Amino acid sequence: MRRTACLVALATLLALAACGEKKEEAKVPEGPLEVLGLKTVAAFSAIADPAERSAALFGEMAKVIAHPRCLNCHPRGDTPTQGESMRPHEPPVARGANGHGPPGMMCSTCHGATNVAFAGSPGSIPGHPHWGLAPLEMAWAGVPAAEICAQIKDPSRNGGRTLEALVEHMGKDSLVGWGWEPGEGRAPAPGDQATFGALVAAWVETGAHCPAP
């Protein structure tokens, strides 16, 4: 009898220990909680409710989305802005028919396939093979995070992308990646593309919920 009671107690203790271990495992985040000013997915693991966690993940994504490196070419009008202060682009340029400038003054008139350091003075001119303005329906400048969130999920306003395609685009597209390699004279977006891409993936996995307006 005593032996049976001991065995039951031991089994209970082992089960409790196993539960305790599992609970502890879930609490311990993998990797750093922050990379270059951008919180990682691990930093949100303490939020138990998936919808709440999802909205919080988007809030972190918005630190990148609302950075001047992104907003300068996601304007609400037909002209880009530039610099950290998002001043009007100089020289004055227009969107043109396809977002790549009008005939005679296209983006590629000045912007090449890569960033180019100025030869005789500090600074550089940014570049990428697809340099241009985001379509008007993807305007982010001055738009609250909740509205950008709704916009970014909507295929009619996100370039026809599914959420899975959005994860791929945000996490791997080299034009998005330019935000972290902006060339001399410009501050990069917070974090890095891998951390940002992981946030987007986690946001989608948790239901792609938006922050409250």
Next chain:
Amino acid sequence: MVVSLSVNGEAVEVDADPDTPLLWVLRDHLRLTGTKFGCGIAQCGACTVHLNGQPRRACVTPLGSLDGYDVTTIEGLKGPEADAVRAAWTALDTPQCGYCQSGQIMTAAALLAAVPSPGDGDIDAALAGNICRCATYVRIRKAVKTAAAALKG
């Protein structure tokens, strides 16, 4: 680094640092001094050339990016648009000091090739990056329209 490109229809090989701006290559290596240095940071348009037929600021175009490209400078600009622009520029005595004018002409010719009958908005948008310190903008706009009319026949 040796880069092979075409300049004004002639094949050339340039042996220089790949970061050398095209503007330096044209002026210092090839002695084509019609393309001007203005600002060096793509702000003024004085160094405008055509790269594969499209306007391009030579001051921010590294030699290393030009292998196999066709470069046209003011010295080699040819064709009906070029002829019409030159005639209009001369007829209206468009330049004042003239320093910016090779850039203005390169952009104007490219605009007319794309938009044969440009309106004021088209002209202003195309030439917004070509600065003229003598402020000959009114004559430039008139000259572009004169060239467009001549091209129409």
